[in-house]
Amino acid sequence: MSEHDSNPFTEPELSNPFQDPSVTHARQMTTTTTATMAEYNPFTDSKPTAMASKPPTQPAIMKPTEEPPVYSQPRVQESTGGAGELLRRQEELERKAAELDRREREMQSLSASGGRRNNWPPLPEKFPVGPCFYHDVTVDIPVEYQKTVKIMYYLWMFHTGTLLANLVGSMAWFCVDPARGVDFGLAILWFLLFTPCSFVCWYRPVYGAFKSDSSFRFFVFFFVYVCQLGVYVMQSVGIPGWGACGWLSALTCLNANVAVGVLTILVAALFTALVVMSLVMFKKVHAMYRTTGASFQKAQQEMAAGVMSNKTVQAAAATAGSKAAQGAFKESI
Structure with a gap:
C-alpha cells in the first residue's frame, strides 16, 4: 500500500534548463562577441582583439611582366x-x-x-711671283660644308706628299739600277705636273662648288676626279716604266735591293691608301651634292650664262653680228 501513498499529481523536480552545456557555451560566445564589437571603433586605427590576432595582410600588387602594348607608345x-x-x-x-x-x-x-688679296700659295713677300688664289675655308665655305672641304684639302696635300715620296723612291731605285732612268724622269714629271694640276682641276672646282652652290663646278670636279682616281689606281699597280713605285715595281725592286724594295713598298702602300681615301671622299661629296639641289640642267644654264658673260665671247659675237648685218645690207643694195 505504500506504493499508493505517493501523490500522483506531484511532479518530480525538473533540472534547470539554463545549466545545459550547449546553452552555457552559446552564452559565453555571445558575451565574447558582444564585448569585442563594443570595444571596436571604426574611426580609429585600432582593430578588434579577435581581428588583431590575425596576421597582417598586404594588398596584392600586380607587377608588369611585359612591355606596354605598342599602341600606347606612339x-x-x-x-x-x-x-x-x-x-x-x-x-x-x-x-x-x-x-x-x-x-x-x-x-x-x-x-x-680695300678688297681680297690672294693668299695661296703662301709665298714670301720678296718672292718674284705672288700668290695666285684666295683660299680661306672659314670665310668662303658655309659652316655645314667646311669639314668636307678641309678634308679634301688635306687629301690634296697627302696626294702631293705621295708624289714626293714616289720621286724619292724612284731616285733610290735609279741609284741601285741605272736602267731605271725612265721611271725616275717620269716621277719628276708626275710630281711637277700633277701637283698644281690637281689643285686647279679638282680641288678648286669642289671649293668653288661648295662656296657658290655651283652645279657646273660640281660636274667639273666629278669628271676630273674620276680621271684622277684612275691615275691613282695605275700608280698603285706600279707597272715598270711608268714612273710609279707601285706594287709590281716594288716587288721587282725587292729582288734587286732589299732596302730600296722596302722603300718602294711603302710608296705603293701610300698610293693604295690614296685610292681608298679618294673613293670614300668621292662618294661623300656626291652624297652632299645630291642634297644641295644641283642638277645637270642647272649646270647647263650656268655654263651658258658664263659663256655669254665672257667679254671675249661678247666681242666675238658683236663682231660676227656686225659683219652679218653689213653683208645683209650690201645684198639688199
Missing part, C-alpha cells in the same frame, strides 16, 4: 620626335645666324682692307 614617340624637331630647327637657326655674322664680319674686313 604618343610618347611623337612627343619625343616633336622636341627633336624643335631642337634641330633651333640649331639650324643658330647656324644660319652664325653664318650671317661671319659673312658680315668678312664684308667689314674686306671694306676696311
